[in-house]
Structure formats: structure tokens, C-alpha cells
Amino acid sequence: MNIFAKLTAAAVLGTTVASAATADTIVDIAVADERFSTLVAAVTAAGLVETLQGPGPFTVYAPVNDAFAALPEGTVETLLMEENKGQLTNVLLYHVDDRLLRAADIPSGSNYFKPVLDSERLCITAGAGGVTIADGTGEMANVIIADIVAENGVIHVIDKVLLPGTRPACH
Numbered sequence: 001m002n003i004f005a006k007l008t009a010a011a012v013l014g015t016t017v018a019s020a021a022t023a024d025t026i027v028d029i030a031v032a033d034e035r036f037s038t039l040v041a042a043v044t045a046a047g048l049v050e051t052l053q054g055p056g057p058f059t060v061y062a063p064v065n066d067a068f069a070a071l072p073e074g075t076v077e078t079l080l081m082e083e084n085k086g087q088l089t090n091v092l093l094y095h096v097d098d099r100l101l102r103a104a105d106i107p108s109g110s111n112y113f114k115p116v117l118d119s120e121r122l123c124i125t126a127g128a129g130g131v132t133i134a135d136g137t138g139e140m141a142n143v144i145i146a147d148i149v150a151e152n153g154v155i156h157v158i159d160k161v162l163l164p165g166t167r168p169a170c171h
Helices: 003-019 026-032 034-045 065-069 075-079 084-093
Strands: 058-063 108-113 122-127 130-134 140-150 155-156
Touching: 026 034, 026 122, 026 155, 034 058, 034 065, 034 075, 034 084, 058 108, 058 130, 075 084
Parallel strands: 058 155
Antiparallel strands: 108 122, 122 130, 130 140, 140 155
16 A cells, blocks of 8 residues: 555544544544644554543644655654554654643743653743744744644644754753
């Protein structure tokens, strides 16, 4: 099965699972927005749909499809392989905080935040120019849409896939 067939099958599965829920959870919102189809496929492949439909609260830094497309060629396909489920899960959990953090809750300046992936940290910087997030590669993601409120948390749309690695500098 090629990657596009896998993504489509995963997106359909995600849609089916999300449709069973009656409220607008983080998953429901992502499934309904085609900008997140790759994220939905990844969440489905990692087995995290049920978790992210749970009570939360969650803050999800949600990369758009273009952010996944910007990864080196073959990265998404490799992560979606069954044998890489653990690595995919770690990447996705790096995008989730188990607290409700609206944009107004992020203090000015640069601060460390602990994602659900316990061994890692993100450096989130809030300022007049908006909110940026430094990941384990030292690269920056921009929050391009903040505060999409769900029943079980909030989504901040970002323009880069966050990758674990070295603790980012946070100054």
C-alpha cells in the first residue's frame, strides 16, 4: 500500500472514530479541517485518537499539512510505518501539553514548557511579533492561528513539525 493510500485509509478511520463522538474534541476539529489531514493520519497510525478525544485538558500544537511536507523526503512515510510507531508517538506527544494553555496564558518572553513527552522541553516565546516555539532541533515554529477552543482543550496551529532532540536554548 503506498503512502497516499495509507494516509487516506488513516484519515477515513480517524473520521469514523471522531464521528462517534458527540462533542467537538480536538480530534473532531482536526478531522473536520483538511489542513490537518496528515496530522490526523499520524495520530491515527500512532493510536492516539482515543487519547486526544479524552477529557483533557490538552493543548495541541498542530502542524498543518505543509509543515509535514517540509520534512525531508520520506520522513512522513517512514514515521507512518508500523515498526516506527514508537518514534511517531514520541513526535506527536512532543506536540501535546496536558494543561489548557491559551495564548493569553503564555507569559511574555521565553519560557520552558513540558510536553507530554516527559523527557523533552519546548521553549515557547511570546512577544509583540506573536508566539514561536523552539524544538529539539533548535528550529522555530510559528503559531499561525492561536486558540482554536475544543471541549477538551485548545489547538494552536503551527507551521513546522516539532521534533524532539536536544533541549532548546531558552533565553
